[in-house]
Amino acid sequence: MTRRGNAEARVKFGIVVFPGSNCDHDAYHVCKHVMKQDAVFLWHKDADLKGVDVVILPGGFSYGDYLRCGAIARFSPIMKEVIRFANDGGTVLGICNGFQILVEAGLLPGVLLKNASLRFVCKFVHLRVENDTTRFTNRTVRGEILHIPIAHGDGNYFTDPETLARLESNNQIIFRYCTVEGEVTEEANPNGSLANIAGIINATGNVLGMMPHPERAADPLLRHTDGQRIFKSLIDHFVPGEHAFAETGAERR
Amino acid sequence: MKTVYLSKIRVTLRSSILDPQGKAVEHAISSLGVGNIQDVRIGKYIEMKVNAADEAAARTATEEVCRKLLANPVMEDYHFEVEKLQATE
Numbered sequence: 488m489t490r491r492g493n494a495e496a497r498v499k500f501g502i503v504v505f506p507g508s509n510c511d512h513d514a515y516h517v518c519k520h521v522m523k524q525d526a527v528f529l530w531h532k533d534a535d536l537k538g539v540d541v542v543i544l545p546g547g548f549s550y551g552d553y554l555r556c557g558a559i560a561r562f563s564p565i566m567k568e569v570i571r572f573a574n575d576g577g578t579v580l581g582i583c584n585g586f587q588i589l590v591e592a593g594l595l596p597g598v599l600l601k602n603a604s605l606r607f608v609c610k611f612v613h614l615r616v617e618n619d620t621t622r623f624t625n626r627t628v629r630g631e632i633l634h635i636p637i638a639h640g641d642g643n644y645f646t647d648p649e650t651l652a653r654l655e656s657n658n659q660i661i662f663r664y665c666t667v668e669g670e671v672t673e674e675a676n677p678n679g680s681l682a683n684i685a686g687i688i689n690a691t692g693n694v695l696g697m698m699p700h701p702e703r704a705a706d707p708l709l710r711h712t713d714g715q716r717i718f719k720s721l722i723d724h725f726v727p728g729e730h731a732f733a734e735t736g737a738e739r740r
Numbered sequence: 741m742k743t744v745y746l747s748k749i750r751v752t753l754r755s756s757i758l759d760p761q762g763k764a765v766e767h768a769i770s771s772l773g774v775g776n777i778q779d780v781r782i783g784k785y786i787e788m789k790v791n792a793a794d795e796a797a798a799r800t801a802t803e804e805v806c807r808k809l810l811a812n813p814v815m816e817d818y819h820f821e822v823e824k825l826q827a828t829e
Contacts, residue, residue, distance in 0.1 A: 554809070554810070555812055558809065558812070562809070590814075591812065597814060598812055598814040598815045600757065600758075600815060601760060601761065602760075603758070603760055604760075605760050605761060605764060645757065645814070645815065646814065647814075679760075
């Protein structure tokens with residue numbers, strides 16, 4: 488839905504809270520206080536999405552990463568609603584553990600294996616935007632490089648060759664790990680991901696999963712604001728036009 | 741009458757998937773000085789008790805749990821055995 492022409496219109500973000508989520512408050516803070524939108528928490532035992540426009544599955548270690556990352560969260564009551572919402576075209580953003588939950592839930596193809604290094608990797612990486620026509624990236628430019636941190640032990644994207652070919656030909660690979668110059672190289676790949684994949688979208692363009700944390704690079708107080716681009720894209724998708732958050736960033740470009 | 745069965749389940753990474761954990765253990769084994777060890781693969785072992793009318797029903801239930809939860813077919817295979825424990829009411 489769009490609400491063009493209504494200066495007061497805001498996007499309503501819903502942040503799912505699983506036991507073990509630990510980036511839920513960061514996501515809430517960015518949506519509510521940095522981007523100046525509406526935000527609510529959605530408890531994992533509830534079955535009500537409270538009329539949100541965007542569901543965020545935040546980072547963390549839902550259910551202690553037991554069995555496999557995201558495997559248990561996928562069966563929580565709220566996920567039934569999230570899956571229904573996504574299948575009806577609703578917008579869902581899965582960040583880090585949220586991406587793992589989305590693949591376990593079958594909303595995105597593939598799987599996230601243990602990092603090739605076997606180490607938990609926590610650092611800033613460079614991401615090349617591969618598709619700027621999605622609702623998550625319409626405020627970016629194809630080929631531009633975003634500086635956003637990762638923090639995960641299981642971010643090594645894998646899928647079968649047929650699925651990879653389909654993702655490539657449908658432009659469903661949204662972000663790839665790259666060098667500061669934007670080259671997609673093995674050295675720039677922090678976890679062994681197939682084709683340097685850092686984020687993918689579903690075929691219908693409404694569900695995005697990404698390992699990097701845009702919410703950790705959004706508040707100008709922390710200097711890095713490239714992550715705002717994802718949130719701005721979403722806000723622009725729902726409420727095209729100028730927004731109050733224009734004041735929030737001394738952005739680099 | 742229902743019977744209690746014990747399902748013994750092994751979940752292993754599919755052969756097409758690299759197993760860095762297995763590789764690390766393989767290197768440790770070679771540091772240990774034990775020779776003739778190769779292709780170390782690490783998996784999971786899961787046990788659960790199943791109340792079922794017969795072994796076929798116990799196998800069906802185990803199969804469903806494996807397929808839907810215990811293994812992710814994108815990266816894992818599963819194998820299980822079902823063993824009769826005791827009859828109950």
